[in-house]
Amino acid sequence: MSGLVLKLSPKERVLINGAVIENGERRSRLSIVSPNANILRLRDAIHPEEANTPVRRVCYVAQLVLTGDADPTETRHKLLRSIEELSQVLTDADSRAHLTAATDAVLGGQFYQCLKALRSLLPREDRLLATPLS
Numbered sequence: 001m002s003g004l005v006l007k008l009s010p011k012e013r014v015l016i017n018g019a020v021i022e023n024g025e026r027r028s029r030l031s032i033v034s035p036n037a038n039i040l041r042l043r044d045a046i047h048p049e050e051a052n053t054p055v056r057r058v059c060y061v062a063q064l065v066l067t068g069d070a071d072p073t074e075t076r077h078k079l080l081r082s083i084e085e086l087s088q089v090l091t092d093a094d095s096r097a098h099l100t101a102a103t104d105a106v107l108g109g110q111f112y113q114c115l116k117a118l119r120s121l122l123p124r125e126d127r128l129l130a131t132p133l134s
Helices: 054-069 072-089 093-107 111-119 122-130
Strands: 004-008 013-016 018-022 028-032 038-040
Touching: 004 038, 028 111, 038 054, 038 111, 054 072, 054 111, 054 122, 072 093, 093 111
Parallel strands: none
Antiparallel strands: 004 028, 013 018, 013 038
């Protein structure tokens, strides 16, 4: 069997195709066998007021597709443009690799993979924003 396996902590919540599912009292595993299911762990969700930096804003847009609050077709162009803008600022090889992965994911309609690639840039963005300019 292939697909995504979610390992959930007690009481952990996950959003699957717009439905919030809460785990019970014990750890569990869910096998998602539908190939195009939209899945988001709520502990990883970015709330609107937290979308206050360039990378977080792009993550939030990708997240809106996963939650069903944005149409994938209409959002694709906005995501690609935003990723391109990030690539003009984040020019190191590692950031470029994550941005390329995000772009490829959007082009393939894989918005969870896009979000995953973009989220990997959050620690770097936090460091850059915390560094005083001299």
